[in-house]
Amino acid sequence: MTAGLSAAVGARVGELRLDVALDALPGEVVAVVGPNGAGKSSLLRALAGLVPLCAGRVVMGDTVLEDAATGHRLAPERRPVGVAFQDRLLFPHLSALDNVAFGLRCRGVRRAEARRRAAEWLDRLGVGHRAVSRPATLSGGEAQRVALARALAVEPALLLLDEPLSALDVEARAALRRELRPLMAGAGVAVLVTHDPLEAMTLAGRLVVLEHGRVVQHGTPREVAERPRSPWVAELVGVNLLAGQGRDGGVELAEGGWLAAPGAGRGQVLAVVHPRAVAVHRRPPEGSPRNVWTGRAEAVELLGDRARVRVALDGRPPLVAEVTPAAVTDLALDDGGEVWVTVKATEVRVFPA
Amino acid sequence: MRSPRSALALGLALPGAALLGLPLVALVWKAPWSRAVELLAEPGALTALRLSLVSSMVAAALTVVLGLPLAWVQARVAYRGSGLVRALITLPIVLPPVSGGVALLLAFGRRGLVGQWLDRGLGLGLPFTPAGVVLAQTFVALPFLVLTTEAGLRALDTRLEHAARTLGASRAEVFRRVTLPLLAPSLAAGAALSWARALGEFGATITFAGNVAGRTQTLPLAVFLALQGDPESAVVLSLVLVAVSVAVLVGLRRHWAPGLVR
Numbered sequence: 324m325t326a327g328l329s330a331a332v333g334a335r336v337g338e339l340r341l342d343v344a345l346d347a348l349p350g351e352v353v354a355v356v357g358p359n360g361a362g363k364s365s366l367l368r369a370l371a372g373l374v375p376l377c378a379g380r381v382v383m384g385d386t387v388l389e390d391a392a393t394g395h396r397l398a399p400e401r402r403p404v405g406v407a408f409q410d411r412l413l414f415p416h417l418s419a420l421d422n423v424a425f426g427l428r429c430r431g432v433r434r435a436e437a438r439r440r441a442a443e444w445l446d447r448l449g450v451g452h453r454a455v456s457r458p459a460t461l462s463g464g465e466a467q468r469v470a471l472a473r474a475l476a477v478e479p480a481l482l483l484l485d486e487p488l489s490a491l492d493v494e495a496r497a498a499l500r501r502e503l504r505p506l507m508a509g510a511g512v513a514v515l516v517t518h519d520p521l522e523a524m525t526l527a528g529r530l531v532v533l534e535h536g537r538v539v540q541h542g543t544p545r546e547v548a549e550r551p552r553s554p555w556v557a558e559l560v561g562v563n564l565l566a567g568q569g570r571d572g573g574v575e576l577a578e579g580g581w582l583a584a585p586g587a588g589r590g591q592v593l594a595v596v597h598p599r600a601v602a603v604h605r606r607p608p609e610g611s612p613r614n615v616w617t618g619r620a621e622a623v624e625l626l627g628d629r630a631r632v633r634v635a636l637d638g639r640p641p642l643v644a645e646v647t648p649a650a651v652t653d654l655a656l657d658d659g660g661e662v663w664v665t666v667k668a669t670e671v672r673v674f675p676a
Numbered sequence: 677m678r679s680p681r682s683a684l685a686l687g688l689a690l691p692g693a694a695l696l697g698l699p700l701v702a703l704v705w706k707a708p709w710s711r712a713v714e715l716l717a718e719p720g721a722l723t724a725l726r727l728s729l730v731s732s733m734v735a736a737a738l739t740v741v742l743g744l745p746l747a748w749v750q751a752r753v754a755y756r757g758s759g760l761v762r763a764l765i766t767l768p769i770v771l772p773p774v775s776g777g778v779a780l781l782l783a784f785g786r787r788g789l790v791g792q793w794l795d796r797g798l799g800l801g802l803p804f805t806p807a808g809v810v811l812a813q814t815f816v817a818l819p820f821l822v823l824t825t826e827a828g829l830r831a832l833d834t835r836l837e838h839a840a841r842t843l844g845a846s847r848a849e850v851f852r853r854v855t856l857p858l859l860a861p862s863l864a865a866g867a868a869l870s871w872a873r874a875l876g877e878f879g880a881t882i883t884f885a886g887n888v889a890g891r892t893q894t895l896p897l898a899v900f901l902a903l904q905g906d907p908e909s910a911v912v913l914s915l916v917l918v919a920v921s922v923a924v925l926v927g928l929r930r931h932w933a934p935g936l937v938r
Contacts, residue, residue, distance in 0.1 A: 371842050399841040400849075412839040416857045425853070426843035477843065 326384025326403075326480050327351075328512045333378030333391065336365040341536040342378075345370075347512040347529070354515045354527030358555050362536040363516040364409065367483045370514065371406050372399035383481055383512075400429065403511075405479030409486040411470040413458035419445060419469045420454040426477040444472040448502070464495040471506070480511035487515070488522060500525065520559045524548070532556050550674055551595065561631075563596040563642050574673060580639040583613035584671035592673050598645035600670035603632055604663040605654050614666040618642075620656045632656055634664050642666070700918065707915055708908040715912045723890050724898035725916065728875060731806060731894060735813035736821075736871035740863065742814070743821035743870075750822070751829035769819045776815055777883025784811065784884075808885035809892050813877045817870035824869060828862025865928050872924045876917060 328347040335341070341362045347353045355363050368374045370381060372389065380390040388397045405426070413422050423441035428434065445451045448468040450461075458466055467490060474482060487503065488496045504526060507513040517523050523530055524544040532540040532547065532555075540552040551557040557564030565582060567574040569592040573583040582594055602608075608615060618636035630651045632644045642664060651657065708715070715721065749755075750762060768776060784791040784802045794800040802808040832855065840850045856863075878896040885892040887901065895913055902910040 368838075373838050373842070398846075399838070400844045400846055402842075404842055406839070406842040408835070408839060410835070412833070412835050414836060414840070414854060414858075425840070425845075429840075429844035429846075429849055429853075473843070 326386070326511055328381075328383055328481060328514075330370060330381040331379035332366060332369045332376060332381065334365065334369045334374050334376050336362065336368075336374055339365060339536050341365055341369065343531075343533065343536070343538055345514070345531060345538075347514070349511060350508070351529065352507050352513040352515060352527045353529050353531060354517055354523035355531050355533055356517060356520070356523050356559065357533035357539075359518070361533040363533055364485050365536075366533070367406065367485050367514065367516055370481065371404050371483055372397060372402050403480035404483055405474035405477050405481075406483045407470050407474040407485065407487050409489060409516075411458075411466050411490075413461075413466060413470055413473070415458050418455050418457060419450065419461065419465075422458065422469055423472045423476050426473065430477060441472070441476055444476045445469065447506075448472045448475075463490050464492075464499070467491060467499065471503075475506060475509075482507065482511070482513040484513065484515045486517055488517070488519065520561075532559075549595075549672075550593075552593065557595070561598065561643075563598065563601070565594040565596065565640055567592060567594065569673065573668075574671075576639060578640040580616070580636075582666070582671060583668040584673050585668055587671075587673040588675060590675060592675055595672045595674075596642065596666055597670065598631060598643045600667050601634075601642050601644035602665045602667075603634065603644045603646055603650070603654065603656065604665070605660075606663065608663055608665050612665040613668045614671075616642075616664045617661060618664060619659055620662055621659075623651055623657050625651075634662060636664065703911065703914060703918065707911050711908060712912050712915075715906075715909045716916070718909070720889060721898060721909065721913060724893050724895045724913075727806065727809070727890075727893065728895035731809045732813055732871055732874035732877075735810050735817055735874040736867050738810065738814045739818045739821035739870040739874075740867055743818055743866070744825060744863070746818075747822045747825035747829060751826045765819050765822050767819075768816050773816055773877065773879025773881075774883050777812060777880035780812060780815060780880060780884040784808075803884055804886040804888060804892060806885075806892060809881055809894060812880040812884045813874035816877050816880055817873040820869040820873055821863075821866040824866030825859065825862050828859050828866075831862075832858050868924050868928055872921055875920060 327349045328345065330345045332341055332343045332345065339360070339362050343366055345353065355366060357363055365374060369376060375396065376389050376391040378391045380392065381388040383403060387395060388402050389395065414425065417425065420438060420441050423444050424437040427437035427440060442451065442454060445454055448471055450465050450468045450472070453461060453465055453469070458469070461469065467487065471487060474484070488499055491499060500522060507526065515527055528543065530541060530544055530547045531538055532553065534553060534555060540547055540556055547556060548560040551560055551562065551564050554564050565574065565576055567576040567582070569587045569589045572585055572587065573581055574587050574592055574594050576582055584594060603620070616636045616639055618634045620632050621635045621641070622633040624631045625648060628648065630646050630648045632646055632651070633641055634644060635641050644664065656662070746765065750758065750765070781788060781803060783789050784794070786792065786795050786801060786803060791802060794802065802811055836858070837850050837854055840854045845853060876896055878900070881892070881894060882897055887893050887897050895917060899910045899913045902913060
């Protein structure tokens with residue numbers, strides 16, 4: 324199947340107004356990321372036909388799935404989709420095998436053939452041995468794999484995955500993430516909803532960032548990581564994002580203060596400061612760094628051989644600094660006392676907002 | 677060791693339990709066990725038992741046919757007057773069955789609102805016929821089926837039905853392959869409760885269908901009649917009804933007392 328997706332989704336879901344354009348080339352994997360309540364799951368439900376559009380249209384290849392202007396609307400069961408739901412939603416009264424065979428049976432495949440193909444999918448996802456089990460007896464990881472097999476078994480042109488790894492522990496998540504890549508590559512277009520940056524960056528060729536029902540940014544993982552356009556994206560990719568007005572040699576920060584950065588343009592700009600470019604001291608630093616601020620260390624998070632320290636600054640937006648775990652102890656960073664923060668001006672990247 | 681306070685509570689709870697338990701004990705205690713088989717084998721008793729079993733099962737089946745769509749609408753459709761219909765559904769539970777029987781006569785009797793058309797137009801006379809027995813039993817039993825099934829439908833996760841649609845199931849297929857199997861326990865419980873209610877029905881039956889031996893005389897009516905002539909027979913027939921009720925309760929214990937069942 325080599326159909327691409329072209330969707331403009333306008334829908335109302337409770338309080339949320341969804342207004343999203345989403346296009347994907349045949350074979351492409353698009354990750355939809357964003358904070359809770361941004362409308363990611365609603366977007367998937369709209370594509371699947373479970374939420375009616377009030378504006379826009381959804382086209383898959385040559386087939387118009389839905390067009391709000393003409394009122395044309397293909398029922399969910401007539402769309403070439405496969406959905407893996409966040410809560411899995413396996414049918415509790417059917418065995419794992421019959422759950423996976425369900426879609427094939429509904430699409431007219433005879434029972435024996437449907438079961439044979441369902442068994443193959445269970446094998447492919449490593450849960451062939453649980454074929455006769457009821458969903459209630461499956462572990463979280465097994466249930467997730469059965470749910471994926473069920474979505475994949477109908478060989479959908481449009482594969483919709485809603486947080487497919489969220490309910491798993493770290494190890495199971497890593498294992499399934501590796502297996503997911505070739506499985507998604509076999510599908511036509513895959514849309515993956517996730518809040519996990521690693522999942523989005525490793526599985527998808529393109530990211531769409533959703534906030535309050537709208538796209539705030541889209542691009543390749545690299546583009547998004549280098550030029551985050553919202554604080555949420557910045558946090559997602561682990562960098563500090565500061566908005567402000569560009570002046571000669573620096574940025575007048577919107578939340579107060581001056582950030583020296585050579586080569587900053589004029590007008591509305593966004594400044595990206597990587598936590599590695601932020602240093603933390605217990606005494607006023609020597610020499611003449613241009614960006615020196617005082618504040619208090621608020622939170623310390625250990626990430627393997629590195630530590631991230633969130634520093635609340637006096638009269639400025641907070642910054643995240645990356646230090647060594649040894650520095651956390653040596654500087655007693657978690658005592659909440661006053662600290663000095665320096666940012667190397669040459670490591671600040673500024674781009675137009 | 678129990679505390680004095682819980683001993684007091686137990687003491688206060690005893691009369692209530694005794695009121696519920698003593699009649700049953702008396703029934704079993706005083707039953708003429710030696711004559712039981714002989715009394716049961718009497719043609720009148722057997723006829724009444726057969727009529728009761730057949731009519732109550734037909735009534736239970738009818739409650740499923742009539743009650744499932746009603747339960748569906750109450751659980752799934754938001755419409756004006758839903759509260760009124762809910763009251764209507766609950767009414768037969770609180771209504772004195774005799775009044776129900778009178779109301780049925782006024783509606784389906786030979787000169788009733790609808791009955792006159794059935795009688796004249798189709799030659800269908802319901803009162804004082806076995807069909808009338810079934811109608812009276814269905815009337816009093818329907819609430820149990822509807823309320824149980826409606827609760828089951830409300831507890832059902834509709835997202836499972838959405839998942840089925842994305843897998844290619846039409847609305848009808850979703851109902852057959854997902855909704856109905858998930859609803860089956862509630863539906864079975866409701867049918868069993870309504871069957872038990874139909875089996876024990878007295879007031880509406882005697883008012884609407886009369887007490888014609890071999891035709892509309894069900895087991896509860898036979899018990900009442902026997903009490904005046906042959907009390908021992910009444911006791912044995914009552915025991916049969918008690919045994920059936922207990923069997924239903926035991927069969928459904930997962931529904932009325934899930935906490936007591938492991």
